Amino acid sequence: MTEVRGRIWRSGKPVDGFTFEAISDCLAAEDTLVWADIYNPDHDDLRRLAIELGLNIWAVEDATAPMERTKVSVYHSYTFFTVYAVNTVTPTDDSTATLVKCRISAFVLPRGLITVRLPAVGPDGATPFDIDLVSQRFDELGGQEHGTGALVHGLLDVVVDGHFEAVQDLDDAIESLEDELFDNDGPRRGLQRRTYRMRKDLVQLRRVVLPMREVVSTIQHRRLDSRTSPELDPLYADLYDHVLRASEWTESLRDMVTSVFETNLSLQDARLNTVMKKLTGWAAIIAVPTAITGFYGQNVNYPGINTTIGFVASSTLIVVLVILLYVSFKRRDWL
CATH class of the missing domain: 1.10.287 (Helix Hairpins)
Incomplete structure (x- = not known):
């Protein structure tokens, strides 16, 4: 079922009265800034909104199509990007994935931001993306004062923070595997299966994290609207640095889990020889x-x-x- 929520700022002040039907009117007002979030959208409704706002129909298809990759596309009057928010859950067995992904697409307009979210993909009972945290980040950055750029930064900042937390969780899990390898009593049963599951999670995370460099870099070097404040430039530079660190960390974890996998095989051969x-x-x-x-x-x-x-x-x-x-x-x- 489609869920719609949003916020409106007029003359730098938050105001009530947001409705899905009034999005186009809000975007047309000179002194208005609007954020609309559409969760699990109906394809026909989103298509009609795109026609009303003059959005590229193929961008709308990308926002709802399954298995879309992380990317950014710059059009004449707006920017479209797709990213993945991730978090981790405790696995129920050695073969259950720990990574939960939630796809977020965004249409960045001169006077507003429209986000399109799809249901989370992952183990049963996976926690959905916390959109309230994004709204809170808007207030912390003063989204009503710095234009659409602040809204986009608030969204991407929450997404990248989630990437860091997921990488940290996987790093801790890999370290526990390393400790288990050289335990005096030997590794617990199923270590090879857990290592293989970790490799699959890291492959999924790598596909999400690495393309973020292109997304943030493109948005960083493109003025999203005439009211975007230069004060946001250091924030975007810091965000890009975080993306680079998450990417490098993910690559190093990939090498670590491969090393664990190969070391376990070598230790098995050594134990068999003994x-x-x-x-x-x-x-x-x-x-x-x-x-x-x-x-x-x-x-x-x-x-x-x-x-x-x-x-x-x-x-x-x-x-x-x-x-x-x-x-x-x-x-x-x-x-």
Whole structure:
């Protein structure tokens, strides 16, 4: 079901009375700034709004089409971009994904911002994107004073902060995998499956984070409207720096999880070699009494047959050889 909310600022002051039907009238007023948020939009309603506002029909298709990539497109009178807000959840099992994605598309107009959000994609019970936090960020930045640029920055700032939190959560999860690898009792069962799940989450996160550099850079170097304040330039520069850091962090985590994956395979081979070495050592020790008792089990006469001295001699030989082999193997760390 489509949900619509928004805010209006007139002459730098917030005012009540926002309605979906009045968006075009608000955008036409010189002293008005409007933000409209459309959640889970009906395609036909969004298409009619696009025609009314003169938006490119293909941009509208991109806003609602599934599996759209992160991107930015600059048109004559507005800018369109698509980004993904992400967060993480606690997995229910070793194969359940931890990453939750929510696609947000935005039409940046000279006097307003229209955001189009789709339902979150991820595990059951995934937390949707907190749009109230975006509204709160507008007030902190003084969106009514600095024009549309402040609204866009507030939205992107919340999205990038979510990227940082997701990267931090995945970093902590990978560190726990590394600690588990070298635990004295060995890794818990299912480590390989958890590592593979982490790799899949990082691939998804990388597809979301890396293209953000292009989005922020394009918006940073394009004046969104005549009222955009130069005071926002340092904020956009700081936002771009955060995007770069998130991208580099994601790349380093990709290398780390690959290292964990390969190290686990190497440790499994090393543990298998250790087990085989110990089994071989014990097999050699057990072979001594087997060989001696087998020799004395022949159906022929031999020195010491049916005598106490023969039994004592064979038993002493077994004990001596077993002790010698045990000490020798122990020194070589074969047991």
